[in-house]
Amino acid sequence: MRVSTKGRYGLRVALELALRYGGSPVPVREIAENQGISEKYMEHLISILKNAGLVKSVRGAKGGYVLSLPPSRITLLDIIKPLEGELSPVECVDNPGICDRSSTCVARDIWRRVKERVEGILRSITLQDLVDEHNRRVSAGFMYYI
Amino acid sequence: MRVSTKGRYGLRVALELALRYGGSPVPVREIAENQGISEKYMEHLISILKNAGLVKSVRGAKGGYVLSLPPSRITLLDIIKPLEGELSPVECVDNPGICDRSSTCVARDIWRRVKERVEGILRSITLQDLVDEHNRRVSAGFMYYI
DNA sequence: AAAATTCCTACCACGTCAATAGGTTTTCGG
DNA sequence: CCGAAAACCTATTGACGTGGTAGGAATTTT
Numbered sequence: 001m002r003v004s005t006k007g008r009y010g011l012r013v014a015l016e017l018a019l020r021y022g023g024s025p026v027p028v029r030e031i032a033e034n035q036g037i038s039e040k041y042m043e044h045l046i047s048i049l050k051n052a053g054l055v056k057s058v059r060g061a062k063g064g065y066v067l068s069l070p071p072s073r074i075t076l077l078d079i080i081k082p083l084e085g086e087l088s089p090v091e092c093v094d095n096p097g098i099c100d101r102s103s104t105c106v107a108r109d110i111w112r113r114v115k116e117r118v119e120g121i122l123r124s125i126t127l128q129d130l131v132d133e134h135n136r137r138v139s140a141g142f143m144y145y146i
Numbered sequence: 147m148r149v150s151t152k153g154r155y156g157l158r159v160a161l162e163l164a165l166r167y168g169g170s171p172v173p174v175r176e177i178a179e180n181q182g183i184s185e186k187y188m189e190h191l192i193s194i195l196k197n198a199g200l201v202k203s204v205r206g207a208k209g210g211y212v213l214s215l216p217p218s219r220i221t222l223l224d225i226i227k228p229l230e231g232e233l234s235p236v237e238c239v240d241n242p243g244i245c246d247r248s249s250t251c252v253a254r255d256i257w258r259r260v261k262e263r264v265e266g267i268l269r270s271i272t273l274q275d276l277v278d279e280h281n282r283r284v285s286a287g288f289m290y291y292i
Numbered sequence: 293a294a295a296a297t298t299c300c301t302a303c304c305a306c307g308t309c310a311a312t313a314g315g316t317t318t319t320c321g322g
Numbered sequence: 323c324c325g326a327a328a329a330c331c332t333a334t335t336g337a338c339g340t341g342g343t344a345g346g347a348a349t350t351t352t
Contacts, residue, residue: 003235011253041311060319061327089149104283106276107157117263130252137250187342206350207296
């Protein structure tokens with residue numbers, strides 16, 4: 001039941017772009033450095049987000065990436081889905097034809113509920129929520145050291 | 147975010163044992179035949195359930211497996227956990243030390259909530275619930291053909 | 293004794309994931 | 323106009339987990 005690094009890293013990328021929303025385009029190199037992830041791999045991940053229409057690119061020098069929508073209008077599900085594919089624990093939830101027991105299978109119902117809940121959580125949280133929470137923690141951490 | 151065949155098959159095995167709870171021990175061969183799964187592989191899976199204390203074995207001829215508790219006292223989480231391991235979408239939920247950002251990571255909180263929800267669902271359903279639902283469907287299917 | 297069954301350990305083939313490599317194209321600044 | 327900075331594209335690789343197999347040893351019933 002693990003999310004791959006695509007989903008994990010991708011979420012961190014999106015958060016970084018959200019924190020800098022409204023500013024100049026952010027090059028992959030910067031994100032990769034901040035996150036301690038290979039630049040080349042990051043490039044690959046962000047191209048998935050681009051194809052999904054979540055980020056826009058600016059080519060050439062001084063280029064980089066920006067979110068194509070305000071953080072408040074992007075849910076975590078929007079980000080995770082293109083990176084991870086369907087969030088079903090089992091194939092037959094999305095594709096009943098794969099198993100001839102699907103129509104009466106009691107297990108399938110369980111897996112369907114699991115998927116719905118997971119999607120529900122991710123859909124209910126926006127990037128802006130994460131930004132707010134992040135800022136709360138940073139300022140709390142700052143206060144702590146005074 | 148997929149559950150492996152271990153979890154899927156294991157759940158079906160448990161359901162079969164639950165349907166036959168109170169009867170004589172069920173040999174692996176029978177379960178494997180009913181489910182269309184390799185006997186050898188099934189053997190391996192059921193030994194995991196045995197080590198977890200969910201089923202008891204009776205060795206020798208006329209032997210087999212039985213649930214070690216009534217179906218109403220076994221939750222789906224009890225079954226899935228030994229087969230699949232922790233249900234965390236990311237490692238750091240169970241093992242914060244793996245990442246030095248854990249203490250302030252906003253993403254980690256999300257993944258923790260996902261895990262809690264998934265576990266919550268699986269913990270709220272017992273094998274007896276599945277048995278009841280199964281029986282309901284069987285009799286409904288029967289009525290349908292009259 | 294023979295058959296049925298659990299139990300144990302090792303092995304392997306395959307696919308996916310994570311990552312790397314090596315370029316080509318576009319754009320800005322001077 | 324040139325060079326640097328950046329996105330973009332395609333292919334390849336290495337490692338690992340998953341799913342499944344093999345062969346036999348131990349235990350119990352008939």
